[in-house]
Amino acid sequence: MNTITKSIIAGLFALSALGAHAQVILTYTGANFTSFDPGGTVPIPQEHTTADRVSGTITLADYLDPNMDRIKVTPLSFVFTDGVSTLTDANVSESSFRFTTDAFGTITEWSIRATFSDTDGGGPRQTIEATLNDEGPEDFGLDALCGPSSTADGCDNFGTPYYRTSASTSAAAGLWQISGEPLSPDAGALPVPLDQVTLPIAALVALVGLMASRRRQ
Incomplete structure (x- = not known):
């Protein structure tokens, strides 16, 4: 096998690797908070400020499919923070991740919610949300120590x-x-379409075959 053939085969394997997806990490960065609602009967350990925002990462097994319509996905793992609380797949009570994508798999709408709740008889409740839909964007963060009259399903604000x-x-x-x-939306970067990977691979396969045929002549 000559040097040119070896180089072509090496390129073939490199291009083939593009078609095999490892885990995909989506990173979210929200806008800074603009509205605040503090209160309570005891001092707040840490209040939200205008420097805080919702941000985090979601690890998926593969890219999101094209043409999704508010489809719920199950991450391999996730971590989100609002600058005060940090919620992960290891410490939440409930979570939900829904996405809408266009024909290229680009995210166009989303609904993210993660909550930790231990409110029965009074206890902490933390919620982080990020949303974009027909009504517009909305990010939200909550950290509360619920009142002593709270139940497992509700946090009393007194x-x-x-x-x-x-x-x-x-x-x-x-x-x-x-x-x-x-x-x-409008960001302009998309996952590599499969046909852009398979076509160059097919061309390389044909070229290797042609060179092998000529060597046998």
Whole structure:
């Protein structure tokens, strides 16, 4: 096997690797909070500020499919923060991740929610949300110590001890990225379409076959 043939085969394997996806990490960066709602009967350990925002990462087994319509996905793992609370797949009570994509798999709408709740008889409740739909963008963060009358299903906003700090923004849609490339509306970066990978591979296969045939002549 000559040097040219070896180089072509090496290129063939390199291009083939493009078609095999490893885990995909989506990174979200929201707009800074603009509205705040603190309160309570005891001091708040840490309040949200205008420097805080919703941000985080979601690890998926593969790229999102094209033409999704508010489809729920199950991440391999995730971590989100609002600057006060940090919620992960290891510590949440419930979570939901829904995406809408266009024909190229670009994210156009989303609904992200993660909550930790231990409110029965009074306890912490933390919620982080990020949304973009027909009504516009909305990011939200909550950290609360629920009042003593709280139940497992509800957090009473009164009683001692009790505090609440929440923040939100609808100023602008957040940005999704994958491997450092934007994947949000109008951002312009898309996953590599499969036909752009398979066509060069097919061309290389044909070239290798032609060279092998000529060597036999």
